[in-house]
Amino acid sequence: AQSVTQPDIHITVSEGASLELRCNYSYGATPYLFWYVQSPGQGLQLLLKYFSGDTLVQGIKGFEAEFKRSQSSFNLRKPSVHWSDAAEYFCAVANNAGGTSYGKLTFGQGTILTVHP
Amino acid sequence: GVTQSPTHLIKTRGQQVTLRCSSQSGHNTVSWYQQALGQGPQFIFQYYRKEENGRGNFPPRFSGLQFPNDSSELNVNALELDDSALYLCASSLKSGGKETQYFGPGTRLLVL
Numbered sequence: 001a002q003s004v005t006q007p008d009i010h011i012t013v014s015e016g017a018s019l020e021l022r023c024n025y026s027y028g029a030t031p032y033l034f035w036y037v038q039s040p041g042q043g044l045q046l047l048l049k050y051f052s053g054d055t056l057v058q059g060i061k062g063f064e065a066e067f068k069r070s071q072s073s074f075n076l077r078k079p080s081v082h083w084s085d086a087a088e089y090f091c092a093v094a095n096n097a098g099g100t101s102y103g104k105l106t107f108g109q110g111t112i113l114t115v116h117p
Numbered sequence: 118g119v120t121q122s123p124t125h126l127i128k129t130r131g132q133q134v135t136l137r138c139s140s141q142s143g144h145n146t147v148s149w150y151q152q153a154l155g156q157g158p159q160f161i162f163q164y165y166r167k168e169e170n171g172r173g174n175f176p177p178r179f180s181g182l183q184f185p186n187d188s189s190e191l192n193v194n195a196l197e198l199d200d201s202a203l204y205l206c207a208s209s210l211k212s213g214g215k216e217t218q219y220f221g222p223g224t225r226l227l228v229l
Contacts, residue, residue, distance in 0.1 A: 090157050102218045104163065104171050
């Protein structure tokens with residue numbers, strides 16, 4: 001069964017500092033991997049996704065993530081955090097079944113990011 | 118984008134509820150997720166071209182429909198207190214070999 005672990009429940013950084021959010025997955029085949037962001041009271045917004053190819057993936061809002069198969073990881077990074085990045089971040093893995101790349105998504109528990117001015 | 122209605126809902130235990138999701142034309146895949154407070158979303162089921170295309174660990178009292186216009190409903194019978202959560206739908210569109218998925222803002226359900 002697929003699973004996702006986000007080891008950090010809450011991370012606090014200063015504005016302008018770099019950020020890395022950790023994600024480890026368990027999946028039998030080549031995974032489809034995603035990072036989403038959720039602001040309070042909002043739905044989920046896709047930041048970036050990895051299906052295949054280059055293991056360093058660029059996303060929106062200056063985020064990037066690196067797929068490391070040997071470590072079963074897909075960590076999210078940003079070189080300089082802005083106050084508007086404060087939100088909850090979810091890593092997810094999909095089983096890409098049934099004709100869609102967005103099959104059953106299994107999400108981690110999320111990491112809440114607080115940004116200090 | 119994807120819209121969901123209602124935005125908030127309060128029900129009592131044992132009642133039934135219907136949640137709705139509307140997306141742009143051509144979004145032929147729709148998925149429903151339950152997000153309990155402080156948790157990540159959990160997959161309920163997915164519909165692809167009007168047929169159920171995968172189901173998570175949810176009992177049969179959670180059921181769904183996808184309509185010809187690609188809108189969708191989630192029905193929950195015999196509501197329990199633990200059904201209190203944010204319910205999210207997501208629809209995806211394949212075009213030119215590329216697939217894009219959008220989440221709606223969710224319906225927050227409180228069961229008393």
